[in-house]
Structures are given as structure tokens and as C-alpha cells.
Amino acid sequence: MEDCHPSAISDEERAARRAQRAKSRREKLRLRRRRQLLRLFPILIVCLVGVFWSSRSRAEPAREKAGRAVLSTRPLPEAAAPPYSASVSADTIHLDEAFSSEYAVLIDLTNGTILAEKAFDTVISPASMTKILTLLVAAEQVTNLDDTFTLTREITDYCYVNDCSVVGLEIGETVSIRELLYGTILSSGADAALGLAMYVSGSQEAFVEQMNAKLDELGLAETSHFTNCVGLYDKDHFCTVYDMAMILKAAMDNELCREILGARTYETAPTPYHPEGQVLSNWFLRKIEDHIPDDFAVIGAKTGYVAQSGNCAASCGVTASGAEYICVTGNAYSSWRAIYDHVELYKSYCSP
Template sequence: MLDVASGEWLYAQNADKPMPPASMSKLMTETLVLEDVAAGKLGWDDKVTVSRYAAKVGGASMGLSEGQRVTVETLFRGMAVRSANDATVALAEYAAGDERTFVARMNAKARKIGLSKQSRFANATGLSSADLKAFSAAASEGETVMTAKDVAKLAMYVVQREPDILNFTREGEARGFGTQVALRTTNEMLPGQRFGTVGNDGLKTGYTAAAGYCFAGSFRLDGRRYVTVVMGTATPKARFDQTRTLLELGLAEGRKLA
């Protein structure tokens, strides 16, 4: 658990061990897209043509079809709210020409912002490389691994530098926007969701068989912002239960959250 303003670690356990982060690695994809939009390299209204790879990638999806044209904003919302892999691949390909080039940018950015050498990105989505072998367009060399500390540092970086991300991640559900399905959040700690917790406004869930259930959370409490990271839990519920416990340990001994 990290205090965003001070950079102080409030609680850490096994936080330097590299592990599969699953879709929490999309925080880096989101960071690069937001920075490209801010720099004028991408526009929210730009239309992106969905490739075969993006449409067929599998896992969490917003139901995109090959050849469909979708705005950058709609794709970003699908990635941030629904953790949609099809939207993530489409954005990576549009931003860099192909996923491999985008992944090189992800790793360069990791070094630039001070993430450890123990963390590396193998693709834009956080999927296991075995899931991508069928796609010639995929970046599928090695596996994405991150330490919990590096996930927290990345989360801190994006909420500080690109706070507009929270306008997307605080959405419990998004309808319309040219999508075929309602985009329901994967973050069940948002207020009003099953494990709703005061102060939560994001940030990123993750799951693969190798990674287990993961969650990087963003919380605004008592006028301060905190990020939390939980990795490798056995069930969807456990990642949120452990996040709540982590918050209570980090904030004050014995404090309970609403």
C-alpha cells in the first residue's frame, strides 16, 4: 500500500517478488494511450479499424468485430472499465503500428519511470503468451511479470500524471458508445458494487490461470490518495477482501472501512 502524495510505503509483504500481473499490466497501456492523447498524437474521436487479432484475441471482451471502426475513446473505455482485451490490442496497434512496437514502448516507459528490472511486459493485455501463439500479429515472447511494488509505482504514476483515467475507472457500467454489449466494470470495490468500499474510484483488476485474481486499487480517503496492490489470490472475492484488510492495516491499526 502506497501513499501517493508522499510516496511512503504504508504496508508491504512479498512486494519485490516478480509475478504474473494479468490485466493489471494494462495500466501501462492506459498510461501510454493517455500520454499520446495529451500530446496530440492520438485523438479521442479518431476511428480505429479493428484487426483480426484484436477481434479474436479472447478473454475479457467488448464484442468487437474484424473491420469494425471504433473511436479511441470507446476503446479506452472498454479497456479501463471492462478490461477488454480486444479494445486493448486495437489501441496498441493503432498507437504504434503493431503490438510488438507498442510493447517496446511499454518496457522503455517502465525503465523511464523507475520500475525495477524485475518487471517486464510481453504484450499489451497481460495475457499469457500461450494464449497468443495462434496470432502471428501478437507480441508473445516470454511472459509479463511485475512486482507488487512496481504495479503500485505504475498506478501512482498514472493517477498523478494522467488523473483523467479516474473519469473512466470510476464508471460502474457504460452503455452505448457504439459497443455491442454493456460495459460492466470488473472492479467490484466501486461504491454500489458487490464489495463497494468508500473512497474507491478504480483502478485495475486482473486474472489469468497463472496470475490468479489480482487487483490494483485507487482510494481517496480523508483527503489523501492511496494505491493498493493484491496479487495471486484464489478467488475474485479474495482479492477484494484482501484489499480491504490491506487498507485497514495501512491506514491505522484496527480501523474499519465502510
């Protein structure tokens, strides 16, 4: 059996020592907080004085404005309308479920009236219709269409990883800026679009900042925001079909963009990678012209598709009398259905 050694202090004395230590810790904490407050006191005084003078300086102009308001009865000017806009009217047709595409808008550009719509103000993923804005931002800044750009591995890797539609440019292939512009629209080429972004801004990120600045300039920033220049799905990459109609209108007002958006085909120059060049084609324009009346022409278009948006299309049409219309649809179940929906809207609501 082990020997039992009695404790050197009693339980009462042990408790008294614990209490004394606790009291000592509390006193040290109190003194530390007091020192901290003393150090902060001058700063608090300065802040309070600053707040006082700031509130006083704001109050003085307010009193002056109030005094002036008594002397002036002129109404405040109305806010300026966005540079590109269209509005519904009593005659606007609200399409029902019988119309196939989930989203649609048809706009008469002559008077800025929405002729027909279906959820036109609902935010969607614009898919490759995004490239209309890519084209517009690039076209406004490019000064030499014959300048060249050499494709990089960074671009081809991006296109491969994200399964993008491409022109088919190769690493090290040098092409003109004009061909990048056409390739962005006719082939919906992400390689061409990224080449434009790199050429104009040095990076896709910097170029996208310019795209969003353009949306703001067009008065569309409240319901549209882009995160890439090719149309990849992103929860923060969105607009409405109405926004896209206004983007297309702005692009059609640019002479170079209008030419490119209206081209059925374009033949590129030969390169060592494509010795015979390439023939680029706008599939939507070539197919829709077989289904519209002879007195109507579609003079610009761009399609798009990602799983989250279905088949989308934006087009501009003109009658024989010169009246122009913009049509944008979203979430059709096939690319042909998107074409037929545009045909239906143009035939039904656009006067010859």
C-alpha cells in the same frame, strides 16, 4: 579353385609408399598454413597498433582525472531517486500467512511510505493489470479521442486463439478511440487494448516497446518487463506488486487515465453491430463500494487473472480528508477474495 595372383609389390614397398604420401600431405599442410599466416600478418600489425593507441588514449584522461581529483574534495552527487517510489519504514507491517493473497503492498501516497506488504518485491505475472500501463501509454499519445479505429480479423483471431477477455467488438466494427480506452479497463477487453496498440504504434510489438520505455522512465525496468499489451502469461512478462503500484500511481496522475480507471460504467455509441450500444462495467469498483466505510472511496481499479498469477487487483483509495493510497495484491484464490483483501488493508491501515 580360383587362380592366385601374386601381388606386384612387396609389403615393405607398400608401407614405404604410404609413409611418403603422409609426409607429402604434412608438407602441403605446412606450406598452406605459412601462406595463411603471411596474409594475416599485416592485419595483425594494424590491430596491435590500434590496441596500443587505444590504451594510451584511455590512460591519458585517467591521469588527468587523477590529477584533478587531488585538487577537488567535493563529494559526488547522489543518484536521483526514481520519479515514482515508496519505501518501507520501521512501522511497515509485514503481513503473514493469515493474509490470504500471496503478494500485497499498500502505499501511503502522501509520504511515499509502504504501510503493509507481503513479498512486495517478488516478481509475478501481472495478468490483465498490464492494461493499466497500456492505458497510460496510449493516453499520453492520443490527441483526438473522437478519432476512430476499425477492428481487424488479426485482432479478433488473436483474442480467440489466446482465450482473452473482450469487449465483444466485431470484424469491421468502427469505434472511437475513447471507447477503446474505456473498453481496455472496464471490460478488460483485449480487443480494445490491441486496437489501441495498432492505432498508436501500428503493431502490438512496437507498442510494447513503448510500454517498456515507460517502465524505464518510471524507474521500474530492473524488475519489470512486458511482452504484450493485454496481460497474457509469458515468462518474460513480469513485474512486482510494488511495480504495479507505481504504474497505477503514474496512471492516476494522468487526468484521462484517472477518469477511466474511476468509471463504474460507460455506455458506448450504437453501431451496426451493436445497434443499442454496449454498457461496459468495472466489476471491482461496483462490488467493493458495498464493503468499505462511508468515509473512504475507491477511485480507480483494475483486476487481472491468469492461472500463473491467480486473482490480482490494483486499486487507488482516498479518505474523506483527501489522503490517497495505492493497494495491489496478487494470487488470491478468487476474485471476491481479492476484493476482501483490499477492503481489509484499507480498513486496517488507512487513517480516515
